[in-house]
Amino acid sequence: MFEFRFGVDDLAATWFAYSPLQETVLSLRARRFAGYYPEQQPWIAGWQSRYETLDTALLASLVTPKAFVPDFLTPRPSSPHPDFAEELAGMAATPPEVARADVLAAYRSDGSPVPPVLAALLDDPSALVARAAGELEAYWVRCLSPTWWPRARSVLEADIAYRGRMLSERGAEGLFADLDFRLSWRAGVLTLNDSNPAVQALGTSVEVAGRGLVLIPTLFGMGAQTDITQVGPPLICYPARGKATMGEGLVAGRPAAAPGPLTALTALIGAPRARLLAMLETPSSTTELAHRLGVTPGAVSRHLGALAAAGLLERARHGRRVLYRRSALGNALVAGGRG
Structure with missing residues (x-):
């Protein structure tokens, strides 16, 4: 002890x-x-x-x-x-x-x-x-x-x-x-x-x-x-x-492709933002999301800002980094978009 x-x-x-x-x-x-x-x-x-x-x-x-x-x-x-x-x-x-x-x-x-x-x-x-x-x-x-x-x-x-x-x-x-x-x-x-x-x-x-x-x-x-x-x-x-959550979304030991767009949600907010929202059940940074999507951090950041402004994401700062996660409203929207 x-x-x-x-x-x-x-x-x-x-x-x-x-x-x-x-x-x-x-x-x-x-x-x-x-x-x-x-x-x-x-x-x-x-x-x-x-x-x-x-x-x-x-x-x-x-x-x-x-x-x-x-x-x-x-x-x-x-x-x-x-x-x-x-x-x-x-x-x-x-x-x-x-x-x-x-x-x-x-x-x-x-x-x-x-x-x-x-x-x-x-x-x-x-x-x-x-x-x-x-x-x-x-x-x-x-x-x-x-x-x-x-x-x-x-x-x-x-x-x-x-x-x-x-x-x-x-x-x-x-x-x-x-x-x-x-x-x-x-x-x-x-x-x-x-x-x-x-x-x-x-x-x-x-x-x-x-x-x-x-x-x-x-x-x-x-x-x-x-x-x-x-x-x-x-x-x-x-x-x-x-x-x-470290083991989620892996195929053959590598991160799988980002979740496919949800039909109803894509029609509402567009494919890139629907894809991001679907990925953010667990907290992630802009850099990690960009890596998983194969795009630039700047492109991801613009979409995250729009989703957060709409109340669909929550942000938590850690030092110079910001983690994003779906809000309760975001969760409800993703659940509805799967229908």
């Missing part, structure tokens, strides 16, 4: 972020534990041939048999929506002795021997950091960033927008209770209680002490989790809402 103890001002300094580097590393869990992540399997099938061009033995070893990950691979985000390249550069600058200690801590907590591909690098941890950074970058470029990440980012941003509303409407106790069943809040103490004996053995009391707790949604967590070592500033990862 982990206890995060808040001072008077610590709750005000709690913030949300997503991490493309963390999602890259944790996505390797979906290969090892396929049954827990069915929504990710069509994506994995789609990029399998590209994945096989990588150092798959090294990538697989970055997740232990019981799903632990060395802490240095998933550093705390420095901003609410960091860039993958800047996060990777920070990870690549990890002191070699820290990386070595984190690998040993992960496998010690797991109770499993370090795989040969990692064991061979422990005597030269600088090479370990460089190799891990290089393979993760290649994995990101070849498999994740082209089509997977735009959808994943929209799901994560939608989660954060929702959590912000929960905090304003229900306060800290309501927020943490809604994040995950493992989390509870009482009298300034946030408790993370995991039934896994290996995790329980790591439990400790953490003073937030003005460092700011960061809450990070992930598509690859079965429950709330935190760092193994608790050396750095405090963080908690939790399962993102809507992660099941």
Whole structure:
């Protein structure tokens, strides 16, 4: 059990972020534990041939048999929506002795021997950091960033927008209770209680002490989790809402064509706007929609603006990005248009 103890001002300094580097590393869990992540399997099938061009033995070893990950691979985000390249550069600058200690801590907590591909690098941890950074970058470029990440980012941003509303409407106790069943809040103490004996053995009391707790949604967590070592500033990862939508609309591991126009709705508002409205059952950004439709973001943006002005869409801002989702009126119009 982990206890995060808040001072008077610590709750005000709690913030949300997503991490493309963390999602890259944790996505390797979906290969090892396929049954827990069915929504990710069509994506994995789609990029399998590209994945096989990588150092798959090294990538697989970055997740232990019981799903632990060395802490240095998933550093705390420095901003609410960091860039993958800047996060990777920070990870690549990890002191070699820290990386070595984190690998040993992960496998010690797991109770499993370090795989040969990692064991061979422990005597030269600088090479370990460089190799891990290089393979993760290649994995990101070849498999994740082209089509997977735009959808994943929209799901994560939608989660954060929702959590912000929960905090304003229900306060800290309501927020943490809604994040995950493992989390509870009482009298300034946030408790993370995991039934896994290996995790329980790591439990400790953490003073937030003005460092700011960061809450990070992930598509690859079965429950709330935190760092193994608790050396750095405090963080908690939790399962993102809507992660099941990652598998929707895929054909042969690739996003399917946008939904066909709805006859009645098309006659009313035109084919491009009817198609967009049909796609926006779950929140999406302009960039993701443009990618899925094969058109420019500018073209999508004009249609989204018109639909929002008509009250058919709701908007939620996350940093510099805006997520769109059908409003109640939009839902009713799409339902009627299917007739």
